[in-house]
Amino acid sequence: MKTRSAVWAATVVLILGAAGTAGAEGLEESGTVGLSAFGDYGLMTGNSRYGLDFKGGGGYGVTIRYVVGPHWSLGLYFQNQSYDAREGAVSGPPDEEAPVDKLVVTDVMGDVYFYRQRGIDASQYLVAGLGFYRPEVRAGDGTIVFPGENLVLSAGAGAEVFIREDWGLDLNGRAFGYFGNGLSDVEVDNPDVKGTGSFAAGFHFQVGIFYYLLR
Numbered sequence: 001m002k003t004r005s006a007v008w009a010a011t012v013v014l015i016l017g018a019a020g021t022a023g024a025e026g027l028e029e030s031g032t033v034g035l036s037a038f039g040d041y042g043l044m045t046g047n048s049r050y051g052l053d054f055k056g057g058g059g060y061g062v063t064i065r066y067v068v069g070p071h072w073s074l075g076l077y078f079q080n081q082s083y084d085a086r087e088g089a090v091s092g093p094p095d096e097e098a099p100v101d102k103l104v105v106t107d108v109m110g111d112v113y114f115y116r117q118r119g120i121d122a123s124q125y126l127v128a129g130l131g132f133y134r135p136e137v138r139a140g141d142g143t144i145v146f147p148g149e150n151l152v153l154s155a156g157a158g159a160e161v162f163i164r165e166d167w168g169l170d171l172n173g174r175a176f177g178y179f180g181n182g183l184s185d186v187e188v189d190n191p192d193v194k195g196t197g198s199f200a201a202g203f204h205f206q207v208g209i210f211y212y213l214l215r
Helices: 002-020 048-051
Strands: 034-044 056-067 073-083 098-115 121-137 150-162 167-180 199-213
Touching: 034 073, 034 098, 034 121, 048 098, 048 199, 056 199, 073 121, 073 199, 098 150, 098 167, 121 167, 150 199
Parallel strands: none
Antiparallel strands: 034 056, 034 199, 056 073, 073 098, 098 121, 121 150, 150 167, 167 199
C-alpha cells in the first residue's frame, strides 16, 4: 500500500509541476499525428487471480495520437506489462502445478484524450481507454498458461512537456481495470490457484518520449 501511494504521489507532483519546466512551445493542429514510446512501473491489486497472485513490475509500450480539435485527440495504445508473482503462487492443473514466475499482459486499446490547453509548454490532459488484454501466466519451469483475452478499461492524467516545437516528454499516471477471474480451463479445478472474484486493478506511472509530425 505504501509503494502504491508513493507511485501516485510522484505522478501527481510531476504532472502538476510540469507546467513551469518545459523549454519550448508546443504547436499542434487538427490532423496532426503524434507518436510516443514509453516505459513504466505498475502495481496490481484486486480479488481476481491476477490481483491475488501478482504484485508489481515494469513494462513498455507505444501510443499513436491523432489531433481532432483544440482540446481533443484520438489514440491507439499498445503495451507489454509484466507483474512479478507473489510468494506461493502456482499455475497449471492439480497434478502438474508449478510455481509462478510472472504475469505478462499485452494491452491493446483505443484512447480518447482531453487537453486542458494546447499551444503551451506543458499540455495537461485526461485520458480514457477501452480495449482488450491478453494475459500469459509464466511458470519458473518455462510453462505458459493462457487464461484467455478479456476486457480492459483505463483512465488517467498526464502532461506533454515540450522540449522542442515537435517533441518532448510524456509524463502520466493511469489506472487499468482488468475483467475476468484469471483462471485457465486447466486450472478451474485446482484449489491452489487463487481467485475469489473477477476484477483486478493496475496502477501505472509512465515516462515516455513523444514526437509530433507537424503539418
